[in-house]
Amino acid sequence: MKHLKIFIITGVSGSGKSTAIAAFEDAGFYCVDNMPVALLPKFLELPLDRDVAINGLAFVMDLRERGFLHRYQDILEDLEQNGGCNFEILFLEADEAVLLQRYSQTRRHHPLSRNKGLLEGIRDEKRQLEGLKQSADAVIDTTNYNVHELKAHVLDIVQKHKKLSEMRIHVLSFGFKYGVPLDANLIIDVRFIDNPYFVPHLKPLDGTHQAIRDYVLNQSDTRVFLEKYLSLLEFLVPRYEKEGKAYLTIAAGCTGGRHRSVVIAHMLHEHLKKSGKRVDIAHRDIAQVSD
Secondary structure (H helix, E strand, O other): OOEEEEEEEEEEEOHHHHHHHHHHHHHHHHEEEOOHHHHHHHHOOOOOOHHHHEEEEEEOOOOOOOOHHHHHHHOOOOHHHHHOOOEEEEEEOOOOOHHHHHHHHOOOOOOOOOOOOOHHHHHHHHHOHHHHHHHOEEEEEEEOOOOOHHHHHHHHHHOOOOOOOOEEEEEEEEEHHHHOOOOOOOEOOOOOOOOHHOOOOOOOOOOOHHHHHHHHOOOOHHHHHHHHHHHHHHHHHHHOOOOOHEHHHHHHEEOOOOOOOHHHHHHHHHHHHHHOOEEEEOOOOOOOOOO
């Protein structure tokens, strides 16, 4: 694993390190929170990359580990010089007032405030970490970031080194009479399209049959809808990717999920696949008896 890019995420408590490591995990990195620095050399000997495709490694290391500041520099330097490792240190920080507010909201204990007040613990931690901050490859001030903005910023840093794992898109057809899919991010109701269920020779078929596809796609409303909705997806999908979203579920629903929604879901799937996206498709209610 030593040939992989290795990020060390560190910084003051409450600055967003958990959000940062979640961003790395979404980017296909193997991640460990609160990694003891003394165990790092042994960990890097594990053949994890033989079992799963990973883009790199990311470890959160901070003052939760006593002795971290006294050990990390010698251990990282030895791994770089003698082990061929390539480290990048990301240091996260935030203003005192914001850290106080975050701790007030989460009601968590600061690691250095057990025998002192919270503010004194925050200031003590910042003093102890000043040298590490100065040697870091990147310093991220999270004072004015929300969770999504911080995640996007971290992903921008990762992208400079490794191609990110692509957002996985799942296209789903369903029937409203059987319930709305709870995991869907985008739901489009296609019940405005004329229903082939009411055409006797089409009723027994489902949306995978060419006759049903022709019936649905030859309607002028369907063609106008697809033009507009596909254009909307072309606008939205890159922005969800930029936000760092790992999964996106796009659902198309008709009454029973056998005819119209199946055809539309197929068209969405084909369009997204042609644009090079990582996309799959499922028809949840196609086996139901009626539309």
